[in-house]
């Protein structure tokens with residue numbers, strides 16, 4: 001229980017938040033899109049950040065997914081075969097062999113994400129370009145295995161999105177987060193991938209319209 005909630009649930013979401021706040025500070029259009037969505041939901045008679053409101057925050061979700069594509073909290077993960085097996089593509093796996101899947105590498109593959117794979121573009125998660133109809137594209141977890149895929153997919157996936165949306169919405173509604181240092185941070189792919197040295201920021205109250 002402790003492992004599930006502390007390692008699986010806390011370090012992963014905080015890593016995702018760190019990279020997202022850094023990326024949004026570098027991509028002001030995306031940050032504006034997030035703030036606009038949050039404000040419009042609060043102004044349209046929303047009941048604060050309740051479950052139903054958070055579920056509908058598609059711009060925030062697109063930004064979280066795009067950030068985790070580039071900086072997945074679980075950058076790689078291994079499994080050991082108990083018995084001889086054959087993968088769906090015909091690859092033989094012997095008893096005791098280790099098989100590793102690599103969300104960090106997959107998130108940066110041209111074959112999966114196209115030529116602009118290194119760019120932070122939340123729009124790629126929408127069905128229509130520039131978030132026109134506001135609907136998100138269904139993306140296979142086997143293409144985006146940030147939460148693993150198949151029977152052992154992350155048990156906390158939906159809870160993680162709700163939690164992260166709540167954090168992003170409530171912070172960006174009130175504050176602007178600006179990194180103190182302009183350097184490109186270093187991604188450290190340990191058990192949970194994190195930002196070397198953490199992210200030092202200046203926090204400024206946001207002027208609401």
Ligand code: HEM
Nearest residue numbers: 004008009012013016073074146147148152154155156160
């Ligand atoms: C951005 C946030 C998160 C990411 C990227 C993430 C990612 C993952 C990944 C990749 C696995 C598969 C590990 C493996 O098979 O070796 C996993 C499993 C798991 N996660 Fe998450 N996770 C996140 C948040 C959470 C939260 C918030 C909780 C619970 C509060 C949670 C609970 C679990 C549990 C219990 C498992 C084990 C499932 C099983 O083995 O059947 N995770 N997660």
